[in-house]
Amino acid sequence: MIDHHWYHNHSVLEVSPRAPLQAKDFEALAAQVDPVIEEHGSLAGILIDAESFPGWEDFAALVSHCTFIRDHHRHVHKVAVVSDQTLLGYMPRLVDHFVSADVRPFPRAEKQRALEWLSEPG
Template sequence: MIDHNWHWGHKVLEVRPSGPLEEEDFRILAAQVDPVISEYGRLNGLLVDARDFAGWESFATLVCHCKFVRDHHRYIHRIAVVSDHGLLGYMPRLVDHFVSAEVRPFPSADYTRALEWLAEPG
């Protein structure tokens, strides 16, 4: 499941994956995101609260996730990933090859700072 919450009048979307992700999660998320992108042209930011990320239900779900990223990354200015996982520090360099957004990792203790960074103009 992917819980979501809008901040600052649909300018920043926060997503919180919990449990193994399923294909339906990305269809539901697209139904929330696509109308906002149509109305405003883009999102200022996406906050991924990955503290409880448990992976994908199947390889097909991973592929569905990749397609979602492919179809939406050009419409997101910044992405903040909140997690205490050790690989988090390498994540921006890895995803930089696949997304046009500026991506930054934040430890869990800096959740508020991550949200503030996404709201900054730029």
């Protein structure tokens, strides 16, 4: 399950994984994101608010996650990963090689700073 919330007139999307991710979660996200990309051409950013990472329910969910990233990463300028989990703090360095967005980690106490960074031009 992924909760989501829009900021700044649909230019920044916050996503929060709450349970093991399912393939249908990424279909639902695409249904939210695709119309915005269609209208505006891109998203200023995505904020991943991850207290922890619950993993994927099954292999189909992992494939759906990879497909979502493949289909959308060129339309997102920045990604902020907000978490105090050490492993999730390394995620930006790993995914930076595979996505065109600028990806940065932020501690949970700096979520507001992450939102501000996402909404800055560039």
